[in-house]
Amino acid sequence: MIEIELNTTDVTVIDQLRAILRNATYPVRINNLIQITGVNMSTVCYPNGTGFQCRCEDQYRWSCDQCVSYGKCDNITSDTCGCINAIPPDGQYCQSVQHQNFTACPTTTAFPTTTTASPTTTTDSPTTGTIGPTYF
Numbered sequence: 001m002i003e004i005e006l007n008t009t010d011v012t013v014i015d016q017l018r019a020i021l022r023n024a025t026y027p028v029r030i031n032n033l034i035q036i037t038g039v040n041m042s043t044v045c046y047p048n049g050t051g052f053q054c055r056c057e058d059q060y061r062w063s064c065d066q067c068v069s070y071g072k073c074d075n076i077t078s079d080t081c082g083c084i085n086a087i088p089p090d091g092q093y094c095q096s097v098q099h100q101n102f103t104a105c106p107t108t109t110a111f112p113t114t115t116t117a118s119p120t121t122t123t124d125s126p127t128t129g130t131i132g133p134t135y136f
Contacts, residue, residue, distance in 0.1 A: 003093075014044055043093040050083075055083045056094035063095060064105035077107045 008014065021039045021119035028036040045054040053073050056062060061080035080093075080101045085090075095102070 009047060011046070017041070021072050028069055040096075042096070051085060052087050053083055054087055054094075059097050059099050060094035061100075061102070063100075063102050065103065066092060068105070076105060077101065 006014075006017070021041065024039070026038050030036065040060075041057050043054055043056055046053035054062075054070075055073075057129065058120065061082060061118045062084050062119050064076060064079045064081075066084055066088065070084040070088060072081040073083035073085050074081055080097070097114040
């Protein structure tokens with residue numbers, strides 16, 4: 001398998017490439033030794049004003065650790081997400097849902113919160129009483 005990275009900020013170029021790849025007849029013979037048997041586009045990154053969003057194409061997903069590390073821009077389902085808020089500097093791209101065993105997201109434990117009420121004093125003539133802290 002060969003991976004090719006296309007660097008463009010023109011969305012029209014990406015849409016044109018999608019159309020060309022979708023309408024191509026495979027295999028495409030380059031020469032007597034090389035032929036292209038299929039092409040899959042996995043990841044498209046767009047500028048979003050504050051950085052980039054990288055979205056997965058159909059049948060591709062980001063692993064949970066990528067979703068958490070770079071911030072997800074959609075829901076995490078089945079330990080994956082379809083969009084992150086960065087271009088990973090390590091060159092990672094969305095992974096195929098058919099060929100990748102995604103690692104489960106770490107579980108988080110919710111700890112109960114306690115509320116402490118301040119002691120209050122009530123005065124009634126002629127008796128004084130104090131109510132202690134209340135815990136919920």
